[in-house]
Amino acid sequence: MLHGFAFMRPTCLVGALVFSLALLAPNASMARPPIANDKTTLLRNGTVWTATGVVLHQTDILWRDGRIAAMGKNLLGRPDTHTIDVKGKIVTPGLVDMHSHLGVYAAPFAKAKQDGNEMTMPTTPFVRAIDAFDPEDLAIARAVEGGVTTALILPGSGNVMGGQALYVKLFGKTVAEMQVSNPPRAMKWAMGENPKRVYGERTMMPSARLGHAWVMRQKLFDAREVRDLQDRWDRDSKSDAKAPPRPFRPDLEPLVALLRGEVLLQVHCYEVHDIETLLRVAEEFNFKVAAIHHALEAWKVPKLLKEHAVAVATFADLWGFKMEAYDASAFSPKLLHEAGVRLALKTDHPVLDAKWFAFEAAKAHHYGLPEQAALQAVTRNPALAIGLGNRIGTLEVGRDADVLVWPQSPFVIGAQPERVFIDGVQVVGDGVNAQAAWSVDARGNAGVCGCGH
Amino acid sequence: MVTKGSYKIKSILHPGPVLAWSVANSRLCKPTRRSVPVADRSSHFFTSAKSLSLNRSLAIAMVATSAAMAPCPAQSAEMPVVTQINPVVTQINPVPTLIKGVTLWSAVADEGPLATAELLVVGDKIKCIGVTVADPAAKDPRARKSCSAQAGAAVVRDFGGLATVTPGFIESLARIGQVEIELEDGTHDGVARRASNFAHIRAIDGIVTHSRTVEAARKGGVTTTLARPQGNALVVGQSAAFRTQAKLIDAALVRDAVAIHVNLGDHAKNGEPYVGARSGQLALLREILGQATRLNSADPKKKLSPAEAQSLQRLRDDSALAALAGLLKAGRPLVAHVDRADDIAALLRLKRELPFRLVIAGGAEAHVIAAELSAAKVPVILSPVRAKPYDPDNRRASDAAAAILAKAGVVVGLATADTYNARNLRWDAGFAIAHGLERSLALAAISRTIAVVFDLAAGSRPVTGTIIEGGPADLLVFDGDPLGLTGRLRLVATAGEIELDPQQR
Structure with a gap:
């Protein structure tokens, strides 16, 4: 899908890695400062789906400085508190899309905007989605209208090691404004068909799964050597003023960080034997896999995934478009949930339109995933799988005030939130989409928005 | 052998x-x-x-x-349109079935829901429609009789009054039965290249009925689907409609040579040979349709000069052109797969120049010129129903498109164009309802309207997209809202072939 249809249908793209280390990536220091938002907001009398598994009825939520300050009944605001009555409405956390190509396959689609796959060599762990991300992607404003507040932006899956991911909240004019402050590091790899199709067609390695595993291991051998040299330097030479500089390889730094347990590895991986290969290599080099993505055969081996604490980020019902997507089950979310695997859904935008992310959860619910588990699959679980579980994904005191107000269940057909708050600021609501409003093109086309009347 | x-x-x-x-x-x-x-x-x-x-x-x-x-002498008569199919008898459930305890939503225009309905299915037909307790004075003639009396030894499927019966749905833009695995060339019908007119290519020859795509669609309520040849050629070929239940296409076939399919706009630029940008595409289409029209309007009694006769014969010898002429003469619609409003307007101009029936498929921006389409009586098969306005061709796509078109008087059908998830067609109808399309029109848009636009009732194995006495037994029983996420499919009847509680894999 990816290669042949790279222009029109950028599917299953590979990953990237956000640096916060001083030498390589000064971007953390550029990340958005807390929004000046000392005004408090109070949502009154909502039916609160907290995504902790609990539903609270007739409950108030109060936030200040972008964080939830209190939840309960009959909360008191200050005289300047912005109070909104949400009686009869459903309040949920903002949705977390942990597999998105927003900004790196920006709309309107054009060859000039195909920036998600650096397919010039099969291992590019050193490239970063942050360098490709275009905040003016028209789809971003639409995604917010659908309730997506946080996304993990991954490079595509054309490469075995695609690169480093970018964590964004979907509100801001610049990359720095949108980037999540002090983000974890995440990296995207891909198993299976895509890399071998891309490079096999050029009679390059990998052209088969044989070469694929070797390409991974070769880079990991190199990275392990660098790590060991660094460890020896730290032990023997750190205090020696005459010693040569600490060994450092910028091209291998992300992999060294992975081996040091500093990177959350997100792997495009569909079939069972590819899952096994991935875990075999992970065991050989002693690193952890945070989540496998797409994973349409994960339902066959829930025990294996649970044992290795690997989360699954999957489609609700997409299937069939290629061999590794053929043996999918619409009941997969239900089965994985029942087996105790950490289950997340995602859009793979623009493969699925990020605007309708909630519909994925709705379909999973239709096929047997319990209602609150379906909510968790698009909020809490992906937040945990990308290392932000202590900040977003649930409605609890202390969490970021990423809050959605739905006129009815988010799981009815065509459901859209009528209000979207990101870090406590109303981005969508009262007929305005603040994320769309600043882009001339989006203004002209979307008529601001058909949202939150 | x-x-x-x-x-x-x-x-x-x-x-x-x-x-x-x-x-x-x-x-x-x-x-x-x-x-x-x-x-x-x-x-x-x-x-x-x-x-x-x-x-x-x-x-x-x-x-x-x-x-x-090779051996046949050149012929001058026009080609017949309908393919000769071996007379394979469709497998039909031999046991009559009485479906009762349901509310009937027939998709017949102006026909309201019928509570406590009964339907007697015999063979591939609906033999009787009635109610559990007949009321001879009822306003609705269907409520004046009961079917139980003539049910005899029929198997009774009683849904307890809470279920809803709808017609089987019809998908018209997916590749069901034609593409098994999109990225595996060997599992599908390939892409025709190196010509601009492939009107002689027939989808029927490439269909595999033993396909998971067929199964998934049927188990999602799609009982009939339209197949069209693959490719990005300007004139891509002839479509065939078939039911999603049979071992071979001959038995599943509803109608062959349903329509001629044409690509226009950005995606047509990917064809081989390159047919040029829009002006080039239109010029070529005008030329091809003009030649076909010339073939059809040639008067056999008129005495031609040798040069004229030779010129006409050259057109006849072009099998694609001859096929196109045959289809147009038989009144088959030309389905243009096109999104941009300007491209649709160009087709309306062409339609004023040459005689052909036009159907717009895709039509992301059709709602922008809804009034013009209504005046020209051109139906639109809208897809995707959820606007995805990310391509230069569809930037004005709207979630309210179906409602806007319907309000302007345009005949609107809906399609998923999704080979694998055509099972979600009913939720597309639900989405259109959520964005203003009247409920009865939304059901019709995935059943009756499609049957009407493509003349599916005209063949020897009709599909009507409705539930009428004496009509084909293509019907569905749902618990909950048929067009909502709560709706659960309890029964699928495909030309009388009954499947209970169908499960997706």
């Missing part, structure tokens, strides 16, 4: 247009020895043809053409 080449062509392959024409004219020509091995090597031919990016439908058209044309 049959050894006679000509026999093999008839039995293994569907006759191509020229051969079919010969059969229809009772003048079946005996192929020469030269043409026999071509047919005998058909499997090898498919392999090599596919390696040249040709498709199965085209390969069959070429084999049949070469086998039949």
Whole structure:
């Protein structure tokens, strides 16, 4: 899908890695400062789906400085508190899309905007989605209208090691404004068909799964050597003023960080034997896999995934478009949930339109995933799988005030939130989409928005 | 294994247009020895043809053409449109079934829901529609009788009054039964290249009914689907409609040569040969349609100069052009797969110049010129129903498109265009309702309207997209809202073939 249809249908793209280390990536220091938002907001009398598994009825939520300050009944605001009555409405956390190509396959689609796959060599762990991300992607404003507040932006899956991911909240004019402050590091790899199709067609390695595993291991051998040299330097030479500089390889730094347990590895991986290969290599080099993505055969081996604490980020019902997507089950979310695997859904935008992310959860619910588990699959679980579980994904005191107000269940057909708050600021609501409003093109086309009347 | 080449062509392959024409004219020509091995090597031919990016439908058209044309004298009559199909009897559930305890939502225009309905299915037909307790004075004639009396030994399926019956749904833009795995070339019908007019390519030749795509669609309530040849050519070929339940296409076929399909706009630029940007595409389409129209309007009694006769014969010898002329003459619609409003407007201009029936498929921006489409009586099969306004061709797509078109008086159908998830067609209808489309029109948009637009009731195995007494038994029973996420499919009847509690895999 990816290669042949790279222009029109950028599917299953590979990953990237956000640096916060001083030498390589000064971007953390550029990340958005807390929004000046000392005004408090109070949502009154909502039916609160907290995504902790609990539903609270007739409950108030109060936030200040972008964080939830209190939840309960009959909360008191200050005289300047912005109070909104949400009686009869459903309040949920903002949705977390942990597999998105927003900004790196920006709309309107054009060859000039195909920036998600650096397919010039099969291992590019050193490239970063942050360098490709275009905040003016028209789809971003639409995604917010659908309730997506946080996304993990991954490079595509054309490469075995695609690169480093970018964590964004979907509100801001610049990359720095949108980037999540002090983000974890995440990296995207891909198993299976895509890399071998891309490079096999050029009679390059990998052209088969044989070469694929070797390409991974070769880079990991190199990275392990660098790590060991660094460890020896730290032990023997750190205090020696005459010693040569600490060994450092910028091209291998992300992999060294992975081996040091500093990177959350997100792997495009569909079939069972590819899952096994991935875990075999992970065991050989002693690193952890945070989540496998797409994973349409994960339902066959829930025990294996649970044992290795690997989360699954999957489609609700997409299937069939290629061999590794053929043996999918619409009941997969239900089965994985029942087996105790950490289950997340995602859009793979623009493969699925990020605007309708909630519909994925709705379909999973239709096929047997319990209602609150379906909510968790698009909020809490992906937040945990990308290392932000202590900040977003649930409605609890202390969490970021990423809050959605739905006129009815988010799981009815065509459901859209009528209000979207990101870090406590109303981005969508009262007929305005603040994320769309600043882009001339989006203004002209979307008529601001058909949202939150 | 049959050894006679000509026999093999008839039995293994569907006759191509020229051969079919010969059969229809009772003048079946005996192929020469030269043409026999071509047919005998058909499997090898498919392999090599596919390696040249040709498709199965085209390969069959070429084999049949070469086998039949070589010895036959040039003919001047127009080609017949309908393919000759072996008379395979559809497998029909032999046991009559009485469905009761349901509310009937017939999709017949102006017909309201009928509570406590009963339907008696016998063979592939709905033999009786009534209610549990007949009321001779009822306003709705269907409520004046009960079906139980004539049910006899029928199997009774009582849904307890809470379920809803709808017609089977019809998908019209997916590749169900044509593409098994999109990225595996060997599992689908390939893409025809190297010409702009492929009107002689027939989707029917490339359909596989034993497909998970067919199964998934049926178990999602899609009982009929339309297949069209693959490819980005300007004129891409002829579509076929088939039911999603049968072992072979001959038994599943509802109607062949349903429509002619044409690509326009950005995606047509990907075809081979390159047909140019929009002005070039329109010029070429105008030329092709103009030639077909000239073929159809040629007066056989008129005495032609040798040059005129030769010129006309050249057009007749072009099998694609001859096929197109036959289809147009038979009144088959030309389905234009197009999104941009300007492209649709260009087609409306073309329609004023030349006589043809036009249907817009895709139509992301059709709602922008809804009034013009309404005035020209051009139906729109809208897809995707959820606007995805990310391409230069569809930037004005709207979630309210179906409602806007319907309000302007345009006949609106809905399609998923999704080979794998056509099972979600009913939720597309639900989405259109959520964005303002009237509920009865939304149901019709995935059943009756499609049947009407594509004349699916006209063949010998009609599909009506409605539930009427004496009509075909294509129907669904749902618990909950048929067009909502709570709706759960309890029964699918496909031409009387009944499946209970169908489960997706």
